[in-house]
Each structure stands twice: as structure tokens, then as C-alpha cells.
Amino acid sequence: QVKLLQSGAALVKPGDSVKMSCKASGYTFTDHIIHWVKQSHGKSLEWIGYINPYSGGTNYNEKFKSKATLTVDKSSSTVYMEFSRLTSEDSEIYYCARSIAGWYFDFWGPGTMVTVSS
């Protein structure tokens, strides 16, 4: 069955970067785009961007263009998101999600909680 396994919770200092992972299994990794979504205050959701595991091509929400960097390692079926220059506003949950035809999210990872604190 399809699974997206995300890295564990992270505690980072203000101004630092964090790199989180999303390891896919149960399907052909290069057949589906992987997206990242931020959930703030346990409520609102924001689309950060996506990466095409086949080509490595990316597309970012303008709001996160200078904040997020998506990369892929096809050999391990893993997508990474690096989030830089962290502030307290980045202390949220980050989900990876698979999309169908780049259109909607049919499977979601369990999320990675990031806490930014000195």
C-alpha cells in the first residue's frame, strides 16, 4: 500500500535551517508529484510547492520561494524539503502529499512538527 514516511519532529534555533524528509513506498516513485503543505495553528493549510521525482522539476508558491528548497533522491524514493532562516512563525506542522496528475492530494504523510526556539 502507498505510504509516505516523514522524518521526526525537529527543534531548531531561530535563523537556522531544517531539512525534513518524505520517503515514499508502495508505488512507482517517479509516477507521482510530491507536494509540501504547511499547517498553521492546527488549522489553516498552505501549499508550499512541489517536486516532480521523475525530472526533478519544481514549482513553488511565491510566498515560500525564498524559504523552501525541494530536492529528490530517486535511489531511496525520498523527497526532501529544506526550510531556511527559521523564525517562530515557522513553528508548525509540515506535510508531504502525493498528487494525482498534479491535481489533488490522494495520500498524505503523517506530518513533521518543527519547533523554532532558542
Add this chain to the structure above:
Amino acid sequence: DTVLTQSPALAVSPGERVTISCRASESVSTGMHWYQQKAGQQPKLLIFGASNLESGVPARFSGSGSGTDFTLTIDPVEADDTATYFCQQSWNDPWTFGGGTKLELK
């Protein structure tokens, strides 16, 4: 960006019919999708393309609409449906989500 507006909360009794609305600030054609998120869990896809039921989702859930006005209907509501429901559009870049409607059972 396309803003999606949802009512913040609803309370219904089990067995009733509930409609959750989502209004877009500009047309999204049928590029609207619905998710259910229970407390402490990741979102789960219910409806894609405005009206298509995701495999494995009970037929009590249905979706309708096109353009700017969309509806998710649950009929009948069951106790297990307590959750927050989000709409999401993928017609306009960037993809955006509604603020979520929290459904509580009386």
C-alpha cells in the same frame, strides 16, 4: 491568490443531512477538492474534481458545484464524521485551501 471561504463551524445531530460550503474568489472550474481531517491526523481525500468520490470513501459523502460555489454534503451524518473539512483548489496557481469547517455532532 484564489481565496476560498468556508463557514468556521457547524453542529448537527447524527442522522441529519449537512452541507458544507466553499466559495472561491474567482472561478476554479471543477478544480475543487475536499478533505477530512480528524484531530491529530493528516488530511484525507474525500472528493476530487468537485463531485468525484474517492475510492473507499462512504457514499454518504458527495460534492457538487463549479465555478465559484461548491458544496460538500454528508447524508446521513454519523458520529465518526466529527472532523474539520477543507476545500482546496488546483485550478489557479498557487493552489489554495479554505480555512476549514469544523463539524461537531450534537
